[in-house]
Amino acid sequence: NAGVTQTPKFQVLKTGQSMTLQCAQDMNHNSMYWYRQDPGMGLRLIYYSASEGTTDKGEVPNGYNVSRLNKREFSLRLESAAPSQTSVYFCASSVGTANYGYTFGSGTRLTVV
């Protein structure tokens, strides 16, 4: 099925461990995004990539890095996980123009203990 695929769906990490969240889209979208969702705070932008080869910080980038591997793939890396990074992470993509909404992945529930 066409859309945005995120892996894994669930993950438990110990404090200090690292991991990479994977995201791929097959809709030929130019722009891709990583958000985190926390209770009472909605979704907050971590990093985004307006087009292949570019990445920029969003509202809450500290503790994260990203890689836009190619037009399809946009990964999010936690180098040294902290309990404050316990959250649900969403990847999304869009055609790049503002008159469309995003297509979201199904999310990753990450718990850091």
Place this chain on the structure above:
Amino acid sequence: AQTVTQSQPEMSVQEAETVTLSCTYDTSESDYYLFWYKQPPSRQMILVIRQEAYKQQNATENRFSVNFQKAAKSFSLKISDSQLGDAAMYFCAYRSRVGGTSYGKLTFGQGTILTVHP
């Protein structure tokens, strides 16, 4: 920077009745889009409806409609004939059309949990 505020953390409605979810936003821009997303327990984000700021006519999608008040910076969602499947978290979101660092990024409100009673 734009901000989006949903002042109702939780709302409830009886099946078949109508409910309105509130959203206000703050921006200095005149050209933008507004969206409502639904997030059921499955966690999937589903686009419900969108509104273009330069259009005065309120958007409608079947049982879902909006009341867009540009001067008041208000964008409420009305759900008519509520169904059990409407139970979800609803997010209001803003997307700039103006060039610059804000272009294209979605800014979300805090969300409203809607419960539908049978």
